[in-house]
Amino acid sequence: MASPVHTIESPALWTRDFIFTTLANLFLFTSFQMLIPTLPVYVEQSGGDELAVGAVIGIFTVFALLARPFAGKALDTLGRRIVMMIGLLIFILAVAGYYWTTTVFFILSLRVIHGVGWGITTTTFGTVISDIIPAQRRGEGMGYYGLSTTLAMALAPLFGIWVMGKAGFGWLFFISALLAIASFLISQIIRYPSLPDSTETEVSEVRSRLDEWVEKRAVFPSFLAMTLGLTYGGIVTFITLFGKEVGISNVGWFFLANAAMVMIVRPMAGKLFDRRGPVWILLPGAFFTVAGLLLLSYSTNVPSLVLASLFYGVGFGAIQPTLQAWTISRVAANRRGAATGTFFSGFDLGIGAGAMALGVVAKAMSYAAMYRVSIVFMGVYLITYVLYLLKQKEHQKSTRA
Structure with missing residues (x-):
């Protein structure tokens, strides 16, 4: 039976x-x-x-x-x-x-x-x-x-x-x-939930003054968020000036199409993260982001601008909430505040630094070329994450042995 x-x-x-x-x-x-x-x-x-x-x-x-x-x-x-x-x-x-x-x-x-x-x-x-x-x-x-x-x-x-x-x-x-x-x-x-109790193990992990302000387990996903923020800083700061450069009068279509795609992708990416883990979102999301930046750099009219925003929206909408969820899942409950602060600090730092660094590139070259250069940041993201995955794989092998 x-x-x-x-x-x-x-x-x-x-x-x-x-x-x-x-x-x-x-x-x-x-x-x-x-x-x-x-x-x-x-x-x-x-x-x-x-x-x-x-x-x-x-x-x-x-x-x-x-x-x-x-x-x-x-x-x-x-x-x-x-x-x-x-x-x-x-x-x-x-x-x-x-x-x-x-x-x-x-x-x-x-x-x-x-x-x-x-x-x-x-x-x-x-x-x-x-x-x-x-x-x-x-x-x-x-x-x-x-x-x-x-x-x-x-x-x-x-x-x-x-x-x-x-x-x-x-x-x-x-x-x-x-x-x-x-x-x-x-x-x-x-x-509001009560503050989580701190176990002796969790308390002992706070070894330095810096650890009290920055959650070390959140640093790696926050670094990846920073690289994404570097590209986003170039978009929100210079998209209007880029539109003037290439003759697109209403760049607002980029934000509307991007936001629509992000709204579609976020729930699906979230469910996939819960079932399969971050790697299934973070790697494909990076390639969509790269494609969006490349398409944006060659946009000369509204249809091509919207197409670029759709690709970028898939990448951004998948990566950003996944990194935030992954950050929280890596830390103890009594360190969620510090972890969230670390995560958003990384993302904010990326946006600010991206705006300044890419502004220098745009002045020396053009806004179109600037978006092509910003793909380098996603290259750093991909290389760093792949190296992390390889290191994790080696660690699992040595643990089994």
């Missing part, structure tokens, strides 16, 4: 707290993304030159990067709720403050505060969602959660430009602040 087949039910993913955390993240990112294409215009109208416009991005990125390690440590010691409240209040204060700024100096000063708030809140949201998602469905959950970010990236910039043109900067900052307040209010009804 055949024995009955027992099926193991997957733990629930779409819980109350998962939905509220994803929704709060959507409002936060919408508030943030509304200001990306509009703040440079505000700086120009306030008397700023090209240097000031560049500083708007640079100062923000630097202080977000600096805030992340502190946020990660605080999350693992003070708890999730208090850090979330502090980060969102700082973020709201900065966004609301733009309403009263009249000089470039005060705008740049607020960018410091805004960057700190952004660094704290995004690190906190990433940590909280990793607490909430069941370990067996981490890749899938990160994929769905990431859709809130992607949706904001696709629609909020267009919405921000529309509000700026129709109602002015006062309403722009008011609506952005309201969205951030909505994120804060929703975050108050999330049931």
Whole structure:
């Protein structure tokens, strides 16, 4: 007589707290993304030159990067709720403050505060969602959660430009602040898990002062995220100027098509990660990213631009959430805050460094050539990851022996 087949039910993913955390993240990112294409215009109208416009991005990125390690440590010691409240209040204060700024100096000063708030809140949201998602469905959950970010990236910039043109900067900052307040209010009804207990083994692993701020097990996937961020920095910073160079007037199609593809790919990549592991996503994703960059460099019209964005969207949409899920799966529960901070620091560093390094390349060559050069970063990604896989294989052989 055949024995009955027992099926193991997957733990629930779409819980109350998962939905509220994803929704709060959507409002936060919408508030943030509304200001990306509009703040440079505000700086120009306030008397700023090209240097000031560049500083708007640079100062923000630097202080977000600096805030992340502190946020990660605080999350693992003070708890999730208090850090979330502090980060969102700082973020709201900065966004609301733009309403009263009249000089470039005060705008740049607020960018410091805004960057700190952004660094704290995004690190906190990433940590909280990793607490909430069941370990067996981490890749899938990160994929769905990431859709809130992607949706904001696709629609909020267009919405921000529309509000700026129709109602002015006062309403722009008011609506952005309201969205951030909505994120804060929703975050108050999330049931935050208690801080994980630290076992003696986990505590003993923190050997140096640096280990308290940077999670060493997160460094390798964070390095891969940095290489991806290097290419992304070149796209978000220079795609408009590239469009002018090759005669494409509306480069917004790139972001819309890219975001649509990312939304399709993320959940599928997440499920594949849960079933087969990261290698099945990280290697194919790299080749799609390379193809997207190469196609972009030869784009001369909207159809070719959209085709490039679809390929890049597959690569980016597969790699980024997979690396984040892999980062969390590599660390102890009581180090998730530090790991999330390390991961986003690597990604932010890549975006900032990519914008600066590729800007030098573009000045010396062209924007089209710049995108071809940026493929080198994905080459570093592939070589590094393949060497890691070979090392892991050798380690498994020696262990069996």
